[in-house]
Amino acid sequence: MIDYITGKLKYIHTDHIVLECNMIGYKINCPNPFVYQQRIGDIETIFTYQHVREDILALYGFENIDERDLFMKLIQVSGIGPKGALAILASGVPIQVAQAIETEDEKFLTRFPGVGKKTARQIILDLKGKLENWTSAEVDIPHPPDIPQEGIDDAVEALVALGYGQKEIKKILPKLESEKQLSTDQYIKKALQLLLN
Structure with a gap:
């Protein structure tokens, strides 16, 4: 498995980034690519997971x-597939996800796209007591400052890529539009907060 890739961040898309290493551009699916929007052209190290199936070969990347x-x-x-896991991580609140699992808060988990009551219960059964890194200590996930x-x-495109429906997005759109001078990353974080409340 490819553990990490260090290279120049070439560009970002709604669901992935492209990192150039040794003249090869690696398409890496990320929870929220827009956290990198102020780092295009910088040398970045992305920790990766290589997903292999009969019909797909994909890289997923994390900070x-x-x-x-x-x-x-x-x-x-x-x-829970890779897309569903990315949607959960894109919320920007992995510590809250871990706490929800430990406290068996199914209601919180079912707010994510594709997670129904049955899947939420399965997440709790499979992962409760196994998330020590997130529940026993503060985990610092650095984010660069955003330029308005x-x-x-x-x-909105990023939310669709994460699996949220147009009906859900339309409900929170007026609140997003009332926010002025936010970056794309900040709009995504705000939207996810609204969707999870």
């Missing part, structure tokens, strides 16, 4: 090892 480990635990749960800019359209 740190703990985030990747949580992703790998989530995809081992029946009913319009980004609602990109944020």
Whole structure:
């Protein structure tokens, strides 16, 4: 497995980034690619997970090892695939996810796209007591400072890529539009907070 890739961040998309290493551009699916929007052109180290199936070969990338480990635990749960795990991590609140699992808070978990009551119960059964990194210590996930800019359209595209429906997005759109001068990353975080409340 490819443990990590260090290279130049070439560009970002709603569901992935492209990292150039030794003249090869690696497409890496990320929970929220827009956290990298101010780092295009910088040298970055992305911790990766290589997903292999008969019909797909994909790379998933994370800012740190703990985030990747949580992703790998989530995809081992029946009913949670890579896309579903990314949607959970994209919320930006992995510590709250871990706490919800430990306290058996099914209501919180079912707010994520594709997670029904049965899957939420399965997540709790499979992972409760196995998330020490997230529940026993504070985990610092650094994010770069954001430069204010319009980004609602990109944020909506990112939410669709994460699996949220148009009906859900339309409900929170007025609140997003009332926020002024936010970056795309900030709009996504705000939208996810609204969707999870």
